[in-house]
Amino acid sequence: MTEHATASTATSTAATAASPAHAQAKYQLRFDWAHDGLATVASDADIVVWVDVLPPVGADQHATARDALPHIPESAAVVAGGLTTASAVAAWIIAEQVRLGRRAMVAIVAAGGTTASGGVRFAVEDQLAAGAIVDALAAVGIDYSSPEAAAACAAFTGLRGAVAHLLTASASGQEHVAAGRTPAEIAPAGRVDTVNDVTILRGPSDAE
Template structure:
């Protein structure tokens, strides 16, 4: 198991009075902005951590529960992400592929890539509900990134990673026993559960970068649309077991 690195965080900066109504924030949460790997939940959480991220990973394991479909969540998260961000849909099974894509993005940039991992959760009539299957799968993504050397993670990302690693053997049971699975079963949509038991090992590119990165130094500018993934398989690397991929961009000891 590779444990993401994290550092003590200053909390004194969070001294603003809470607003009466809580609209979806449009700025990075101050306590995660310094980290290379960030994690939050839901579309509002994506708005908190997506600013400045070069890769945004939406983790939505079960489609069809709550008021928003996976497609709805992906569209909403893409809308709050930077135009230059690569937006992916992933599960625990495709976590190693996500790490590979992030390494590819770093190679394109010639610099480290900031990753925002979003556990989709569910939007119900009474508000947002955290989905345990999404949190654990998001933690598996963080673990795969750490195994690839991308381990300057926020405390939120580190906690989800530790949960995913410690509960790895129970994830199948936790998926079928979750509130999301119960909702699907009660509404006759068991096919979504069947699909979730055999997930793809390849992450889906929802949106390639829309703009080229600013040429602020020689050799760093790249055309925005050239995501190398292209939706095809990457060969036989194992997923979910901390495989390191083919790159070594792990010297992430300092925030940008």
């Protein structure tokens, strides 16, 4: 990539991050992808939910979340979310909203995968997990969702019965299989609401 192209890309990214429309700012619940999306939708968030169902091969479960933390406003609490913890994350967010005594602004950000050129690759497992969290939040009364969040939710609710299969059959799942993991080792990450504990990457007390 040329220096001019790099500069143009940086300018374009900055403009996108500054756009109120792309920031989904009027919605309580927003959804976007990777670090650029994080910069776009999380600038005024009280809570950021980082979703990475199948981290890169060889990385630990929260590697991408730790990489993302420096890019998340210090005022925001950060939790990890996935298919297994959708309802637990929703319950945690409701409790935090009660603690705040006002409407909590929530940004759900899917890590996605990485392309050969270093760009963001769509990861169906992250889309479905984000949708599962949006659905769980709607069930407890947080439902003022952006169209992006609503579309992720619709993907999950429409495909809920096939989530486990989609996880192992996905590009990310097959990448893990090619690296030596069995489908049986991957499958637990696709079991909805099987974990009650929420991984808090940065707690509210740390954010204040």
